[in-house]
Amino acid sequence: MAVREIAPGVHAVGAVDWNLRLFDALIGTPQGTSYNAYVVKGSEKTALIDTVDPKFEEDLLKNLMRLGLGSLDYIVINHAEQDHSGTLPLLLEMFPAATVIADEKCRDLLLRLLLVPEERIRIVKDGEALDLGGKTLEFMVTPWVHWPETMMTYEREDGILFSCDLFGSHLATSELYADDFMQIRPAAKRYYAEIMMPFRASVRAALERVSALDLQVIAPSHGPLYRNPVLILDAYAEWTSDAVKNLVLIPYVSMHGSTAKMVSFFTDALIERGVEVQPYDLTRADLGEVAMTAVDAATIVFAAPTVLFGPHPAAVHASYLLSILRPKTKFVSVIGSYGWGGKTVQHLKETLSHLDAEMIEPVYVRGYPGGEDLAALAGLADTIVKKHEDVVPRS
Numbered sequence: 001m002a003v004r005e006i007a008p009g010v011h012a013v014g015a016v017d018w019n020l021r022l023f024d025a026l027i028g029t030p031q032g033t034s035y036n037a038y039v040v041k042g043s044e045k046t047a048l049i050d051t052v053d054p055k056f057e058e059d060l061l062k063n064l065m066r067l068g069l070g071s072l073d074y075i076v077i078n079h080a081e082q083d084h085s086g087t088l089p090l091l092l093e094m095f096p097a098a099t100v101i102a103d104e105k106c107r108d109l110l111l112r113l114l115l116v117p118e119e120r121i122r123i124v125k126d127g128e129a130l131d132l133g134g135k136t137l138e139f140m141v142t143p144w145v146h147w148p149e150t151m152m153t154y155e156r157e158d159g160i161l162f163s164c165d166l167f168g169s170h171l172a173t174s175e176l177y178a179d180d181f182m183q184i185r186p187a188a189k190r191y192y193a194e195i196m197m198p199f200r201a202s203v204r205a206a207l208e209r210v211s212a213l214d215l216q217v218i219a220p221s222h223g224p225l226y227r228n229p230v231l232i233l234d235a236y237a238e239w240t241s242d243a244v245k246n247l248v249l250i251p252y253v254s255m256h257g258s259t260a261k262m263v264s265f266f267t268d269a270l271i272e273r274g275v276e277v278q279p280y281d282l283t284r285a286d287l288g289e290v291a292m293t294a295v296d297a298a299t300i301v302f303a304a305p306t307v308l309f310g311p312h313p314a315a316v317h318a319s320y321l322l323s324i325l326r327p328k329t330k331f332v333s334v335i336g337s338y339g340w341g342g343k344t345v346q347h348l349k350e351t352l353s354h355l356d357a358e359m360i361e362p363v364y365v366r367g368y369p370g371g372e373d374l375a376a377l378a379g380l381a382d383t384i385v386k387k388h389e390d391v392v393p394r395s
């Protein structure tokens with residue numbers, strides 16, 4: 001990514017990863033990503049805010065050269081994850097006078113993850129400020145806005161918040177700003193679902209602090225920047241709120257069509273009752289989209305057949321992933337088909353019990369669903385409608 005000016009003396013110097021398709025060896029990134037880093041140059045001192053994934057160290061170094069930076073006084077590390085901190089060891093070699101600025105927990109992680117020499121790190125506390133000469137950096141320690149050590153940096157004079165992973169999106173684009181928010185929104189929501197959703201309470205607390213700032217620009221560490229911050233702040237307020245939609249998410253898998261028949265009937269039954277439904281066939285679904293739907297869904301119903309005495313492995317993977325992403329879903333249930341016996345329902349119930357959601361009695365049937373089985377599914381749809389009446393505001 002070319003060097004871009006955000007305000008006088010403040011530049012974006014990060015890199016775009018156009019081709020990344022899997023992040024953390026776990027989540028799909030169909031639109032690539034970027035690793036954003038920023039230079040803030042005061043009249044006295046110069047700071048680099050975050051670095052880039054080590055795969056892109058050359059891009060960062062070139063950008064620093066293009067800015068004509070002969071020296072760096074500070075390298076602020078908001079987050080110790082290697083996609084933001086990984087180039088630090090090289091930078092410390094190249095800029096021997098630079099001091100690393102980090103909070104205490106980040107210091108501990110930098111020592112362990114990157115073997116950074118302890119004497120190069122200066123610890124800052126929440127609310128502490130660093131004067132670069134006409135540019136003041138204020139540090140906001142926001143634990144569990146992804147990892148335990150996460151921090152944000154606010155540049156007071158220009159009203160720029162370097163929010164690190166908060167408000168990020170995995171989106172490779174040549175645009176510096178997310179001016180067309182509706183175009184960016186799905187990528188921002190996907191990022192929230194995959195990265196931030198497990199920490200909804202901490203994110204909400206951070207959101208309150210951020211909303212009180214005089215904000216001109218939000219500059220996250222992935223994806224485009226926001227120079228109209230209210231749009232992303234409003235979206236986050238909605239996603240992190242307790243409100244759910246009249247929506248049922250159905251992740252399902254079926255080998256020979258019995259569970260698929262149940263899903264098809266159940267989907268229609270919910271639609272007929274005025275409930276929005278989103279089924280995903282787990283053999284081909286993008287789990288990022290499943291997670292995005294889980295951001296709003298009042299109910300999740302897992303649908304899986306029994307394979308070797310337990311749930312089909314595709315359902316094991318997806319249910320475990322959803323249980324650790326911790327959506328605000330209020331109700332869960334299980335449907336599916338078996339041949340002779342096993343522990344599918346117990347297994348999925350146990351996994352889904354990690355969500356703070358009420359379990360509605362599963363409908364688990366032997367073989368291909370007959371009339372009574374379909375009636376039981378219609379009953380489940382009726383129950384869901386009633387449950388939703390209590391938690392979904394009427395429009």
Ligand SMILES: Cc1cc2nc3c(=O)[nH]c(=O)nc-3n(C[C@H](O)[C@H](O)[C@H](O)COP(=O)(O)O)c2cc1C
Nearest residue numbers: 254255256257258259305306308309338339340341
């Ligand atoms: C590889 C394989 C393993 C199976 N293991 C079990 C099992 O351990 N217990 C059981 O009750 N049924 C088992 N079944 C039978 C299926 O659960 C049953 O046929 C079910 O109706 C399949 O649902 P589906 O058509 O949605 O795939 C197995 C089927 C297959 C293909």
